[in-house]
C-alpha cells in the first residue's frame with residue numbers, strides 16, 4: 635500500500651538459542667500510531683533495535699517507504715527519517731540541555747545559532763525550556779524521557795519509535811508526553827509505540843499488535859485486542 639511508511643516482514647532475531655523475535659510482520663501507515671504491547675521479555679525492545687539497525691536481524695526484512703533498510707546502520711537509518719527514544723534515556727549528564735540536544739547535529743553544516751534555536755524550540759515543546767541551562771544530571775527520570783522526545787522533535791523524523799515513553803514518568807509529565815505525541819501524529823508523523831503499560835497505549839493507538847515470546851499473537855483495533863481471550867491469557871497467565 636502506498637501510504638505504508640514502515641513494513642516489517644517475517645523478522646527474526648536470535649540470541650544464541652533464544653528466539654527473541656520470531657517471524658514478526660507488522661506495518662505502520664502515514665500518520666498512524668501503531669502500538670506494540672507485551673509483557674516484559676516479549677521481544678519489544680529487540681524488535682525496535684532491529685528496525686533502527688542497532689541489532690542485525692537473522693531473517694526477514696525492514697522497509698521504510700518501500701526501500702529496504704534491513705542491513706543499514708543506525709546512522710543511515712536515522713538519516714533516512716527514523717527517530718527513536720530509549721527505554722533507559724541516553725542523557726549526557728554533564729552537559730546542559732541545549733548541548734544535549736545539539737550533539738547529534740554537531741557534524742552537520744547547520745550553524746550554531748540555527749541549532750540553538752531548534753534545540754530551544756524542542757525544549758519549549760516538552761516544557762523544559764526554563765531548565766535549558768541545567769545539566770542533564772539534574773533532571774528526573776521523567777524529564778529525561780521528555781528530553782529524548784525533544785531530541786526527536788528537533789531532528790524531525792518521519793517515523794518515530796518510542797520505547798516505553800511512559801515508564802517511570804509521573805502523571806503530569808505523562809500528560810505532556812501524551813499531548814506531544816498526539817500533536818506530532820496530527821502533523822502526519824508515524825509512530826511505533828512500545829509499552830507494557832496499557833492505559834496510554836490504548837488511548838493513543840490506531841492499531842495494536844500484541845507480542846508474546848517473540849511472536850505476534852493478536853492484532854487489530856484497540857477494542858478488538860482488549861477483548862481477545864488470547865491476549866487476556868498472555869497477560870494474566872504470566
Ligand SMILES: Nc1ncnc2c1ncn2[C@@H]1O[C@H](COP(=O)(O)OP(=O)(O)O)[C@@H](O)[C@H]1O
Pocket residue numbers: 649652654672673674675676677678679680681
Ligand atoms: N543483547 C541481548 N543478548 C541476549 N539476550 C537478549 C538481549 N537483548 C534481549 N535479550 C533477550 O531477548 C528477550 C526479549 O527481550 P526484550 O526485547 O528486551 O523484551 P521487552 O522489551 O519486550 O521487555 C528476553 O528474553 C531478553 O532476555
Ligand SMILES: [Mg+2]
Pocket residue numbers: 678679680721
Ligand atoms: Mg523493552
